[in-house]
Amino acid sequence: MTNMIVIAELSKGSIHASTAELVTAAHAFGGEPTLVVPCTDASIADSVKSLSGISKIIAVKSDVFDGNDSSGWASALDSALPSGTILCLATTRSKDVAARLAARRNISVVQDVIRIDGTNLTSPIYSGKANQTVSVSGEAVVTVRANVFDSAGNGGNCDVSVVDASGDVKTAVQEIMQRASTRLDVSEANIVISGGRGMGSPANFVHLEAVADTIGAAVGASRAAVDTWAEIPHSMQVGQTGKTVNPNLYIAVGISGAIQHLAGMRSSKYIVAINKDADAAIFQHADYGIVATWEEALPVFQEALSAMLG
Amino acid sequence: MPTIVVLVKQVPDTNAKIMVQGDRVDLSSVKMVMSPYDEFAIETAIRHKEATDGTVTALTIGGPGSEKILKDAKAIGVDNIVRVWDDSWSDLDSNALQSILSETIQGLGATVVYCGKSAADTGAGSTGPGLAERLGWGNASNVIGAEFTDSVTVSMPVESGVAKINVALPAVISCDKGDFKVRKPNVKGIMMAKKAKVELMSATAPSSSINISSHSMPPAKPAGKTFEGGASASQVAQLLRDEANVL
Ligand SMILES: Cc1cc2nc3c(=O)[nH]c(=O)nc-3n(C[C@H](O)[C@H](O)[C@H](O)COP(=O)(O)OP(=O)(O)OC[C@H]3O[C@@H](n4cnc5c(N)ncnc54)[C@H](O)[C@@H]3O)c2cc1C
Numbered sequence: 065m066t067n068m069i070v071i072a073e074l075s076k077g078s079i080h081a082s083t084a085e086l087v088t089a090a091h092a093f094g095g096e097p098t099l100v101v102p103c104t105d106a107s108i109a110d111s112v113k114s115l116s117g118i119s120k121i122i123a124v125k126s127d128v129f130d131g132n133d134s135s136g137w138a139s140a141l142d143s144a145l146p147s148g149t150i151l152c153l154a155t156t157r158s159k160d161v162a163a164r165l166a167a168r169r170n171i172s173v174v175q176d177v178i179r180i181d182g183t184n185l186t187s188p189i190y191s192g193k194a195n196q197t198v199s200v201s202g203e204a205v206v207t208v209r210a211n212v213f214d215s216a217g218n219g220g221n222c223d224v225s226v227v228d229a230s231g232d233v234k235t236a237v238q239e240i241m242q243r244a245s246t247r248l249d250v251s252e253a254n255i256v257i258s259g260g261r262g263m264g265s266p267a268n269f270v271h272l273e274a275v276a277d278t279i280g281a282a283v284g285a286s287r288a289a290v291d292t293w294a295e296i297p298h299s300m301q302v303g304q305t306g307k308t309v310n311p312n313l314y315i316a317v318g319i320s321g322a323i324q325h326l327a328g329m330r331s332s333k334y335i336v337a338i339n340k341d342a343d344a345a346i347f348q349h350a351d352y353g354i355v356a357t358w359e360e361a362l363p364v365f366q367e368a369l370s371a372m373l374g
Numbered sequence: 375m376p377t378i379v380v381l382v383k384q385v386p387d388t389n390a391k392i393m394v395q396g397d398r399v400d401l402s403s404v405k406m407v408m409s410p411y412d413e414f415a416i417e418t419a420i421r422h423k424e425a426t427d428g429t430v431t432a433l434t435i436g437g438p439g440s441e442k443i444l445k446d447a448k449a450i451g452v453d454n455i456v457r458v459w460d461d462s463w464s465d466l467d468s469n470a471l472q473s474i475l476s477e478t479i480q481g482l483g484a485t486v487v488y489c490g491k492s493a494a495d496t497g498a499g500s501t502g503p504g505l506a507e508r509l510g511w512g513n514a515s516n517v518i519g520a521e522f523t524d525s526v527t528v529s530m531p532v533e534s535g536v537a538k539i540n541v542a543l544p545a546v547i548s549c550d551k552g553d554f555k556v557r558k559p560n561v562k563g564i565m566m567a568k569k570a571k572v573e574l575m576s577a578t579a580p581s582s583s584i585n586i587s588s589h590s591m592p593p594a595k596p597a598g599k600t601f602e603g604g605a606s607a608s609q610v611a612q613l614l615r616d617e618a619n620v621l
Contacts, residue, residue, distance in 0.1 A: 076533065132532055132539075134503050135512055160515050163468070163500035167507035172467040172584045175498040184587060189496055193392040194399055196496075197588045204584065234512025235541045238527065242535040249533075255620070279621060298518070298553065299531055304388055304494070305410060305551040313620040324388060334618045335598075336610060342600075351618065352610045353600040360604025368608035372615055 066203045067148025068097035071141065072112065073158060074129065075252065077104075079111050084215035086151050087117050089208045091216075092180040093149065098122060099222070100145060102129040102137065109224045116220040123224050128231035132157060138164035140231030147203060154207035155251070166205040173205045174198060178212050178331070191304055191327030211254075211310050211333065247273075250302060253282035255313045256329070258302055260286035262318020262339065263358065266295035271362045272317060278369045284309070286319045303328035317358050321346025338362070376428040376543065379482055380419040381475070381489035381501065382412040382447055384440040388494050397588035408443040411490025413450075414549040417556040418520050419488040420451050425522040429453045431482060435466070435474055441572050449559030449567035456482070456573045467584035468500045475501070476508040477577040484544070486526065491516050491548040502548030513546040514539055518553060 068090040073080035079101065090097035099118045101109040106123040113121065124144040128136030138161050150165060152158040154176045166173035178195070179186035185206060186197045200206075250256050257279075259272050269283065276283050284307075285300040302309055304324035314332035319325060321337070321344055329335070330349060337350035340357045347353040354361050386392065387405040394400065419430045431454040432447035434440050444455035458478050466474070479487060487506075492499035499515065506513035518536075519529040525542045530550075541547065559567070601610060615621040 132537070133512070134515070135506070138507060156516060159499055160503040160513070163502075163504040164507040166468060166500070167472055167504040170469060170580075172469040172582070173498075173500045173504065174468075174584060175496075175500060187496075187498075188592070189589075190386060190392045190399070191388065191494065191497060192592060194394060195590050195592055196586060197590070198584050199587045201583045201585075234545070235514060235539050238538040238540055240532065240535050240537045298551070299536075308497075313614065313618070327388070330592075334614070334620050336614070338607070347598070347600060349595065349598075350600075351595070351598040352613060353598055354604070354606055354610055355600060355602050356604040356606070361607040362604075364604050365607035365611055368611035369621070372611060373621065 067146055068093060068095040069145055069148045069150045070097040070099050071150060071152040071158070072099060072101045073153040073155060074102060078108055080153070081215070082153050082210045083112060084115055085210065085213040086153060086208055087115060087216035088213040089180055090151050091117060092213070093151070094182060097151070098146065100124055100141065102126070102141060104130050106224065106226045113222050113224065114218045114220055115216050115222070116218060117216045118220060118222055121222045121224045123226045124229050125226055126229045126231055128233055131233070131237060133233045133235045134160040134164050136231035136233035137161045138168055140229040141165060142168050144227045144229045149203050150205045152207050154209045159207050162205045162207045169203070171203050171205065174200065175207045177206055177208045188331065192330045209310050209331070211312060248282035250282045250284040250300065250309050251307045254311050255279055255281035256284050256302070256309050256311045257281045257315040257317065258284035258286065258319060259289055259317050260319030261288040261292060263289065266293040269296065271358065275362065275366050275369065278366060278373060286325050316346050317362070319346055320344050321349060376422065376426055376485040377483050378419050378422055378428055378430045379479055379484040379487045380415050380430060380432050380447070380452065381487065382416070382432050382434050382443050383409045383493045384434065384436055384443045385409045385493055385495040394589050394591050397590070399589045406439070406442070408446055409490050409493045409495070411492065411549055411551065413556045414552050415488040415490050416447055416450055416452065417554070418517070418547070418549050418552070420557070421520070422486065422522045422526070431456055433458065433478065435459065435471065444572055445567040445570065446559065448570045449563040450557060451563060454573065455570060456575055458575045458577055460576045460579070463579060465582060465586050466579060467582040468498070468504055470579040470582050472501065472504045472508055474577040474579050475505050478575055479505070479509065481575070486543050487546045489546065489548050491550045499548070502546045506546035509544065509546070511544045511546055512541050513548065514541050515548040516550045517547050518550050520547065
C-alpha cells in the first residue's frame, strides 16, 4: 500500500467542502491520508483541522495558487508532496493539475472516479453510457467526482505544518472578462435548474432564475437553447459539448433529453423533468416527472418551494 | 514558422448505443468517428497556420482502422498525417500514452500542439496537460478562442469569468467547443485525402500500471414517479424535501 495524499480543493480562496469527501475516498483506497492544502495564506487550513481520519496537514504556500497555471500548481505541489497515491477532486483545474502531477512523476492518472474498491477504481466512460473499472498497481494520481462519497466527519485535531514552495508558471493572464451575472456556475452548484428550447424565448429564463433564487440553484441550459438564443451563453450549457454536472438535484425544464444532454447530467443524484410531451426521453431518467407545460408547472413549483423554504 | 501538430482520436459516434458483452464494451458494430472536440483543435491549428505560416500535422495513436480520421483531418486541410503504432500495444495507460506522444512530438520538432479538451470515449482530459508536463511546456485547457502572434493568446473560462491568457510557445493547447464554426471537408479536400499517404511511426512505451479489469453498464435507475398536470408540481416540491432530502 502506498502513502495516501489528499489535495484539498480550493474555491474562491477557501477550502471547498468536498475535500471531506476525498478523505473518505482515500480510506476506501486503503489508508489514512495526509491532507495537503494549496494556499497563499496558510490560515485557510484551520477550517479542516478538525476533520477526522487524516494523519497530518501540510499547508503548501505559494503565489502560484492564486492563479490558474497548471504548470505552476503541479511544480509547487510536487516539490512539497511525499511520494504516494494522490487524490484530488475532479474539477476542471484539478484534473489538469492531476494530469501534470502524474506526468511529472512518470505515473498514471485515473480521472472522474465514482467508485473505489481497494485499488479497483471505476469511472464513467462514453459520457456515462458505461462504466470502466481499472486496477492500479503502485502509485497513481486519482481524481474523484464530487457528491459521490460521504464527507468525513469532524472530531479530529490535526496540526498544520506550513511549507513554502515556488512553482514554474508558464502562462500569463492578460485580462479577465468578469461574468456578467453573479449567479452560481452550474459546475459548482448542488442544485441546477436548466431550460431548453421548450422555454420558448430567452426572456422566459427569468422563471427559472426565480426558482433558482428560492432554492440556491444555478441556472443551466441545453445546447438548443444556447445555440438558438444569443442571450444564453455557452457557459450555461450542460452536456457533451458543455459542462458535466453532478449535483444533488437537477431540474430539466423544456428539455427533451437528447443523449448529448444526458451525457452532462445523468449522474445527478435526483432528476426532475418538466415537459409537456409525456413521451420525452428525459422522463426515462427522471426520478420525478411532471407532464405539463412549464407555464403551468413552474408558478406552482415556485410557490410551493417558497412556502416550504421561505 | 511554427511546426503545428494536432492530436486526433477515434471514438464511437456520440449517438451510438454502447453495449457490454461479457465484461467488455462491444464496439464491433459501432460507427467510429473523430472525437468531436478534435474538430475544434483542427480548426484552431489551421487558423494558427493561416495567421503565421508553418505546417499542420495531424497525429493519432492507433491501429490501421484509425487512418480514416486522419484522412478526414487531411480533407479538412491539414498538411501531413501521422499514425503511431506498435502491434504489441494494447490498453495503454496515461503514462504510456503520453510517453509515446512526447517522444513523437519531439521527433517531429513541434512548436505547438493542439488537442481536444477531452476525448469522447474516456472523457478524461489528461493528455493535453500531461503531455505538456513531460515536454516541460506550458498549456491551456478548455480553450474557446485563440489569437496568434509569436505566442498564442487564448480565451478560457475561469472561476470568475472568461480569461485571456498569453501562452508562450512551445505549448499544448486543449480546445473546447469555441464560438466559431469549424470548416468541413470540401470535394477537393476529399479527393486529396484519398491519395494522401499516412506516415507510420513507432515509439517506445513503458508498461502500463493501470489495467482495465472490466466494463459494465451503469446500474439502471429505479423507475421514477410521473405526475400529470402543472398542479402536481407542489407535490413534487414536497417529495424533494421529504423523500429525496435534497432541499
Ligand atoms: C456532437 C453533438 C454535441 C452535442 N452537445 C450537446 C450538449 O452539450 N448539450 C445539449 O443539451 N445538447 C447537445 N447536443 C444537441 C442535442 O442532440 C439536442 O439537440 C439538444 O439537447 C436539444 O435541446 P432541447 O432539449 O432544449 O431541445 P428539443 O429537443 O427541441 O426539446 C425541447 C423540449 O421542450 C418541450 N417543450 C416545448 N414547449 C414546452 C413547454 N411550453 N413546456 C414544457 N416543455 C415544453 C418539448 O416537448 C421538447 O421535449 C449535441 C449534439 C451533437 C450532435
